[in-house]
Amino acid sequence: MQALRTLARKLLTEGTVQVVIGYENGPRGARPTFVTLPEEAERLVFTPGCVQNLASYLSPRRNHLRALGKPAVVVKGCDAKAVAGLIRESQLKRENVVLIGVRCGGVVRDPALFEKLSLDTVADRCGDCDNREPKLVDHLLGELPPAPPASTRMSERMARLEAMSHEERFAFWTEQMERCVRCHACREVCPLCFCVRCLADKTMPQWIESSAHARGNLAWHFTHAMHLAGRCVGCGECQRVCPADIPLSLLNRKMAQIAAQRFGYKVCDDPQVPAPIGAFRKEDEQEFIR
């Protein structure tokens, strides 16, 4: 942690960046913080409570953050994949951000409730993390901690869903969608949802009804999942922030599985590796074109 604070102080003092986006300890656990003065770097921390994906603050939509100047961002492996996505899709130039990678042993799913990592408290996504040492970095800090507790919660839930028939699955999602109030928190926190004008907000034509009934909600969530297919990094922020506790990660994880099966693609933090959306290979299967 001291290395992080020292580095942040240095970057700010030398004017390499104007703001360091990292984590601090807040009233309800670790939370995002924006350090603009070198002496404030003392409040930066990196603990198992640092669950938020800070890459979302690099989105072009956040004009009030852009006004601060060039940022440095603390990134875990999953966060780095999101930054890679932004670079890959031309939303961010690599040279316009300093990436401070941290070696990660997993984070808790709710920093307000849990401080220590355990099988019970670990976030869903950490169970099968493949990027504990992010590669898309300018600096890499910290000792490599032990692997996160191997929680199987996510795969169990996926297995339960896949065991259902199509009718049962549709009934399951309809029931979940009755709870959605269309706050779009899932969209606003997603680092890959950077469209200044989201399809769901377009009125001419009204592609997706904005009212919070199951019909409109299903349309929104299915469209959202499709637009994230092959792009979602699985950080699970959408699910964590949902006020109605809808298991959105399940949808996105399924899309990721399909992307892997069909296109041999797994989200990674190398912006040079092309994604299925935005790249075409001759070997791509085309059996759906008849």
Next chain:
Amino acid sequence: MNIYQPHLMRVEEIIDETPDTRTMRLRFKDPRVASSFSFKAGQFGEYSVFGTGECTFCIASSPTRKDYIECSYKKVGKATTGLRDLNVGDDMGFRGPYGNHFPLTLMEGKNVVFIAGGIGLAPVRCVIWNVLDLREKFKDVTIIYGARSVSDLCYKRELEDWATRRDVKLWQTVDPGGETPAWKGEIGFVPTIVEKAAPRAENTFAIVCGPPIMIKFTLPVLGKLGFTDDHIYTTLENRMKCGLGKCGRCNIGKVYVCKDGPVFNAAQIKTLPQEF
């Protein structure tokens, strides 16, 4: 019935004022509403096409003319596109009147200067007709109106009418470059023509409406001529939905445009925070 239920209206007449501005004359379908409906100059309503939504416009006709109301608008999005698709004889909705109004009783016995630009003439036209229909209550009436070009002038038929009236002094202008060879009016931005027309400030009220930039440059001219802020009136617009103070959308600081406005005088405008 609830407060969000609109009256049913029938489109009686459609006039294309300019390539992008249209006026519609609407009649209440329910004769009881038609005979009891009343409003004051400056108030607005929510006009809707069922299927595309509601839009907020001032009532552009005068309260002195019963049986119908009018609105003028430009096509900018979904709801106004819905309005443009209406034909004479189609049904639509109207909720209102909402908001405050121009203080005409204060202006009785005084001179009135109307200054408008482009489609800003719509809310002002409501007051102009109100004043002209009660002409003997007011002293000198001056109208200064301009638009980008000749084709952008709204209410052309009424401008002709006002031009011929002896009891109205009308100045018409187009922006430099907007004139046609046949144009006989002024050439210059509205604030420049206001300076040229130099209306007397003594015992006079000014009603100003138009694009923000026009208002920004007109107010200092009026100030120089001696107009005090409490004698200059304008209308503000803001994004609205309910029109009656509940949806929390149209406030500028603590002022709700739908309840405390849309009519404000320059003194009030100066106290508003930069949020419009």
Next chain:
Amino acid sequence: MKKEMFISDSDLRALAQELLTAGTAVIAPVQKKLPLGERIEYARVQSPDQLVFNQAVSANSLKEFIMPPTVAILCWKQRKAEVELQEIPRDPTPQVVIGAHPCDAAALAVVDRVMDWDYHDELWFDRRNQTTILSLACTAGDGTCFCTAVGLAPDSSRGADILLLPTANGFRAEVMTDKGEKLVKAHIPRFKDLENQQPLPALEAAKKKIAANLRMDSKAIQGLLEKGFEHELWKTLGLACHGCGGCAQVCPTCHCFDIVDEPEGVDQGTRRRNWDTCQTAKFTLHGSGHNPRADQNCRIRQRLMHKFFIYPEKFQEVLCTGCGRCARVCPGGMDLPEVLKMLTAKAAL
């Protein structure tokens, strides 16, 4: 009829059953099993066994039962040029809330003010009038609750038709309104003499704990906000905010809404009122493309202004009942009690 009575836990559940049998909707905190885990939330119950008392603040507020996230305003049918408007039947289903948190009951009374401002909002008041609220004083508030700071308390009776105070064997029931009296009379066998039933000591402990969570000066904050539109604090307060509006969704007093038309087929449809939030960019986006609140700093400012300056200026009370849900749900870590403490300090300068 006495104003203070006793009702045991089993009698309260039996009362719930009587209401259900009579066709009245019963809303109460329940332990809801979700794919992601369990949580306490207000829900319509099918059985009195579902009722859960004396637990932490529920995840949702009572707002959705008085102002649903989406509600029809009117329906229309169109044949060629003619439109026929159909009124929405005014929902007559009575509902009783058993175990409302006092912050949630009070919130409804606070929002009543704007819903009755010059125009009486039938969509709100129809459901409001059909709802009887039995508030249950809180013994389980956490470090984020701050009802005391906004003039309420864990045992506040504001907005309650009957206030329940937990005792060793059940609840002390204080009848606050005519509606409450009507309910008691209809189920009088359930209510017994109060005798010596004292509220649990946990209640006093909860009151002390919540009061210690936050001390703020509402009047001073109101003054600071009134003069502080251009204050430099707005440059940094909104940095972490994602503009998701999660705070507004869970907030019991946030009531801002949108009105949309939804065609359902070629010639018919519904006009709806939907929850909306000032935290999104498009809330104030004009058709011309101009946006008076163009970035998140402006939008955070609006939220605080509306709650702690504009509403009190008009209605003499803040648009907040201290439930703390906004802080619990915020993905960016924004913490309203922390902000209010900071504003109090700045106002004192």
